Amino acid sequence: MTEPLLDVRGLDVHLGHGAGQAHILKGVDLSVRPGTTVGLVGESGSGKSTLAKALVGQVRPTGGSILFAGRETSGLRARDLWQLRRRIQMVPQDPYSSLDPRRTIGEAIAEAIDPRRSSIRRHRTTIRHWLAQVSLDADAAERYPHEFSGGQRQRIAIARALAVEPDLVIADEITSALDLTTQAEILNLLSRLRKDLGLTMLFISHNLAVVRHVSDEVVVLYHGDVVESGPVDTVFETPGHGYTQKLLDSVPGGPGFRLEAV
Known part of the structure; x- marks a missing residue:
């Protein structure tokens, strides 16, 4: 068995202070092996985004451990934390808000590649390569975010994350704002990139049908607790927890529904 690239054990996160403090993550265990995709599923408020922020150092855990490539990530110095965030790239739910409307797409990708020397001319070949990987023309680099549809902006966000050549990609609800066809x-793009590039990914969603489409394994999060985990088909076909069954029942067409049929 390959050693996990990401290994989370007993992770606790509290947010707030005093009487207003909330226990968001409660002893979460999760691991992601190289070349695999783990789906993290749960309703809004279950702690999915808090976990993602903890993985990249934006939220400080109050207990447990996060090992990335065998190294504990808590307490990292600023420079080490910057390097961690380059090795772990997040694709946001809303790519438009994460793109500067005053900068071209080429400038946004160049800045991700090298924030200190973000010249489009210097990185032109790399920018064109990653735009092609997400099925966008080279001239997209000269255009601005508002000139693209929501689906195209999500492709741009994926290209920008991959241009850094990260070890792990965290996709945080990246399809929730899109229509079913998009x-x-x-x-399907992510499935192709997984195959072509051997991506390692944590795919966060509230939708089990979406998770099934791209994931090898699934972790079900409910009010900060992991209530079920395992191979995605096993969890889909023989759910062991009532909350997982509830999520499956909410999928259009029932548990057998697959997005490939759309």
């Missing part, structure tokens, strides 16, 4: 296109 959603399926983005998921």
Whole structure:
């Protein structure tokens, strides 16, 4: 068995202070092996995004451990934390808000590649390569975010994350704001990139049908607790927890529904 690239054990996160403090993550265990995709599923408020922020150092855990490539990530110095965030790239739910409307797409990708020397001329070949990987023309580099549809902006966000050549990609609800047809296109793109590039990914969603499309394994999070985990088909076909069954029942068409059929 390959050693995990990401190994989370007993992770606790509290947010707030005093009487207003909330226990968001409660002893979460999760691991992601190289070349695999783990789906993290749960309703809004279950702690999914808090976990993602903890993985990249934006939220400080109050207990447990996060090992990345065998190294504990808590207490990292600023420079080491910057390097960690380059090795772990997040694709956001809303790519438009994460793109500077005053900068071209080429400038945004160049800055991700090298924030200190973000010249489009210097990185032109790399920018064109990653735009092609997400099925966008080279001239997209000269255009601005508002000139693209939501699905195209999500492709740009994926290209920008991959241009850094990260070890782990965290996709945080990246299809939730898209219509079903565009959603399926983005998921098919991710499936192709997984195959072509051997991506390692944590795919966060509230939708089990979406998770099934791209994931090897699934972790079900409920009010900060992991209530079920395992191979995605096993969890889909023989769920062991009532909350997982509830999520499956909410999928259009029932547990057998697959986005490939859309």
